[in-house]
Amino acid sequence: MESPVPVPVPPNLDLSEAYRASNVGAVLDKLDRELVGLEPVKTRIRQIAHLLLIDKLRTSVGLATEPPPLHMSFTGRPGTGKTTVAMRMAEVLHRLGYIRKGHLVVATRDDLVGQYIGHTAPKTREVLKRAMGGVLFVDEAYYLYKPENERDYGGEAIEILLQVMENQREDLVVIFAGYKDRMDTFFASNPGLSSRVANHIDFPDYSDEELLAIAQLMLAQLNYEFTPEARAAFEEYIERRKQQPHFANARSVRNAIDRARLRQATRLFERGGTVTPAELKALEESDFRQSRVFTETAAE
Amino acid sequence: MRITQGTFSFLPDLTDEQIAAQVQYALDNDWPISIEFTDDPHPRNAYWEMYGLPMFDLKDAAAVMDDVRRAVAEHPNEYVKVNAYDARRGRQTTALSFIVGRPPIEPGFRLERTTDKDRQIKYTIHPYAADKPHGERYK
Numbered sequence A: 001m002e003s004p005v006p007v008p009v010p011p012n013l014d015l016s017e018a019y020r021a022s023n024v025g026a027v028l029d030k031l032d033r034e035l036v037g038l039e040p041v042k043t044r045i046r047q048i049a050h051l052l053l054i055d056k057l058r059t060s061v062g063l064a065t066e067p068p069p070l071h072m073s074f075t076g077r078p079g080t081g082k083t084t085v086a087m088r089m090a091e092v093l094h095r096l097g098y099i100r101k102g103h104l105v106v107a108t109r110d111d112l113v114g115q116y117i118g119h120t121a122p123k124t125r126e127v128l129k130r131a132m133g134g135v136l137f138v139d140e141a142y143y144l145y146k147p148e149n150e151r152d153y154g155g156e157a158i159e160i161l162l163q164v165m166e167n168q169r170e171d172l173v174v175i176f177a178g179y180k181d182r183m184d185t186f187f188a189s190n191p192g193l194s195s196r197v198a199n200h201i202d203f204p205d206y207s208d209e210e211l212l213a214i215a216q217l218m219l220a221q222l223n224y225e226f227t228p229e230a231r232a233a234f235e236e237y238i239e240r241r242k243q244q245p246h247f248a249n250a251r252s253v254r255n256a257i258d259r260a261r262l263r264q265a266t267r268l269f270e271r272g273g274t275v276t277p278a279e280l281k282a283l284e285e286s287d288f289r290q291s292r293v294f295t296e297t298a299a300e
Numbered sequence B: 001m002r003i004t005q006g007t008f009s010f011l012p013d014l015t016d017e018q019i020a021a022q023v024q025y026a027l028d029n030d031w032p033i034s035i036e037f038t039d040d041p042h043p044r045n046a047y048w049e050m051y052g053l054p055m056f057d058l059k060d061a062a063a064v065m066d067d068v069r070r071a072v073a074e075h076p077n078e079y080v081k082v083n084a085y086d087a088r089r090g091r092q093t094t095a096l097s098f099i100v101g102r103p104p105i106e107p108g109f110r111l112e113r114t115t116d117k118d119r120q121i122k123y124t125i126h127p128y129a130a131d132k133p134h135g136e137r138y139k
Helices: A015-022 A024-034 A039-060 A082-095 A120-131 A154-167 A180-189 A208-222 A228-243 A249-271 A277-281 A285-289 A292-299 B016-028 B061-074
Strands: A072-076 A104-107 A135-139 A173-178 A199-203 B033-038 B049-055 B079-086 B093-101 B109-115 B121-127
Touching: A015 A024, A015 A039, A024 A039, A024 A082, A039 A082, A039 A199, A072 A082, A072 A180, A082 A104, A082 A135, A082 A173, A082 A199, A104 A120, A120 A135, A120 A154, A120 B061, A173 A180, A208 A228, A208 A249, A228 A249, A228 A285, A228 A292, A249 A285, B016 B033, B016 B061, B016 B079, B016 B093, B033 B061, B049 B061, B061 B079, B061 B093
Parallel strands: A072 A173, A072 A199, A104 A135, A135 A173
Antiparallel strands: B033 B049, B033 B079, B079 B093, B109 B121
């Protein structure tokens, strides 16, 4: 008689140990520190990171898991941090071992779609090759699909993308990004695509306070400071700028700061004489008040 | 007669995983990869034909392996090799080059003797495959 072979009981797994070992916490903390606001986005990224970690542990004890679907879609208005978050996401996936290299390749329609027959496939393949082992970020993805022009080659690019997304899931992750409403129509008209994109993350607009916090963060990184009056002026600037067309959230803030730096430099130069380190650091009220945003409304 | 040219040529043929590992090593060193093929096995034949363009800016071997498999499949009766080029100043040369595909039957080389002046003998080798015109060899 054969005695029954004892089945080895897998040891208990230390979750916090696995979390530490993956180093993913550092990336998530960095995400928290460097990005203002975006709470729903951060929560989703955390959830995804946790799922991926648990999946890893399940695989390690032999619980069969399908590789989790990783392709994503980031929707939101310009300047809400989609590219930055995509970069962090690539890092998270790399730390957890779902992609081998962890780099981000940004592509738009121009990089993927060719201009004549037979031009599109090699072009798209080229970009995909560069993205292998990392994340391919397709910005303004809806431009790929132009239903009004039946001879457009965008469909071909989508088809190749789909093929690779399906067959080489362990080689690369694709993130589609763009405005929410247009992405929705894009996915609706490409059902094959939407069924392969599992994670839809929507990026909310920043509030005024968040934009101010972003400005402070940017200034701190550049070693500049608001004077108290400048701070008030900047708050007003944000309010007014928001009413104008082409407001691009954090990007507009960055541009405003860059222009204020220009004006500060000119101001110091025109004054001449000696400057103190504190003066070099300070952005004053007039650096912002000269902006087109203030002058144009005043002229009306 | 098995042709031995390039790196690893005295080892058994590399498996796909081994090729991928070598390619990854090259990419990690910032050496762009190119694929070439030929049906002229003479060791002094430096002019192999390019399979596609050299591949720049790649990070991961998976991108190259696609092309390697396709090149070997499309040229079953020819030699296919993978080159890695080191563009750094001071080197600027092929850093790694190895054969990844070869014809099923390799007839080898014949030794030719020619009489030179004063009855000196000069030796040269001639691939049997090269007796047939280009494109009809190894069939």
